[in-house]
Amino acid sequence: MTGKTDTRSRILDIAEAAVLEKGFEATSIEEIVAGAEISRGGFFYHFKDKNALARAMLERYIEVENALYDDLFARARELNDDPLHSMLIGLKLLAEMLEEMPTGHPGCVIASTAYQDRLFDEGVRELNRQAILGWRKRFRGMFEDIADVYQPREEVNLDALGDMVSGVVEGGLVLQRALREHNNASEQIMLFRTYLKLLFSPN
Amino acid sequence: MTGKTDTRSRILDIAEAAVLEKGFEATSIEEIVAGAEISRGGFFYHFKDKNALARAMLERYIEVENALYDDLFARARELNDDPLHSMLIGLKLLAEMLEEMPTGHPGCVIASTAYQDRLFDEGVRELNRQAILGWRKRFRGMFEDIADVYQPREEVNLDALGDMVSGVVEGGLVLQRALREHNNASEQIMLFRTYLKLLFSPN
């Protein structure tokens, strides 16, 4: 028929939009099939249950997120070769990006699934876990590069510091969602940026 | 013994335990009434629907949480009269407390409701919002006291810094839940503590 998008990814698109707007639980299969203009049978042909949908969404989301981080910090590195300064630039770019997102960042998908984890199976939980561990590794690596050049003023665990990036983003998104404000996440990232400056900048 | 209605608070106890363990959505009314040894009718006598239960739980939780913060930072102030040092002590006490909690801190209740907010009515969302604004005010006040004595090395928005306490706790709890590790939240608080030390300590 249309040919340009196959049904499976059309389902994922519709589902993702709905889930980001109102949460996984509040998004019914009925609604997804209506949006994708398919039958209920068609949905279950592609996804054995809602869990399989969640997994596919998470997989796709994590890929996009990682590509985004790759791109963002690569650009930051182009702008300044120093590991500390490129990190600071990257965080600023990230904060700006979050501010420009109208409905908020999809990062909430991670926190969202974390808090509804009993609704999901082990596969989904494990995906979630691996995503966060991946970010830990990514940022830890960057902090190691910084620490090779700049002696930190206080001793910190670099794994925990890597987690702090994820935590600050996730926490900021929680605040943003609960407060119905708009820039909490980017504000929190900028505060974290100041932390790094204080921690690594030579006096 | 005492208490206006024994049954009502027994429902809340059972519900809270279940919700903390597996989330609000995954906790059925059936299960609550079984645990509290009452009939379904009895449940709906006390709570008109699940929303009313959520609201009552949140109200109670926020009260307990605030009392806990009051107590914790009052003790910290007793141990050291300096605003910065008492804050640092308070955060250490908080981190220790979080570590000692086996199932994790109930703070997740806030994040949890934030991410499932379409399941709840405006009353619940507003309660959530007010709780976070309350913490902002609390911590902002403490940071103002610190800033009166110690000139911060970098200019920061004290409201945002106040939010960062909530954000770091919430974010840490998200990590902890997703990673199935145990000390992420307390670790994140300790990292935040280091931040404050760097920000306010005279060189």
Next chain:
DNA sequence: GTGTCAACTGGACTCACGGTACAGTAGGGG
């Protein structure tokens, strides 16, 4: 042109859960 297969449609059904309605009742005041 016949056969096969993937990608569906559509309908009937089960089950769990939230929620409604309401009649009845045990027990403690006034």
Next chain:
DNA sequence: CCCCTACTGTACCGTGAGTCCAGTTGACAC
């Protein structure tokens, strides 16, 4: 004695997930 609070118990409804399955459609294969 009645009345009120705090329930019990049952019957019933709607919604949404998930199952089963029989049938259709179009592409490509031989």
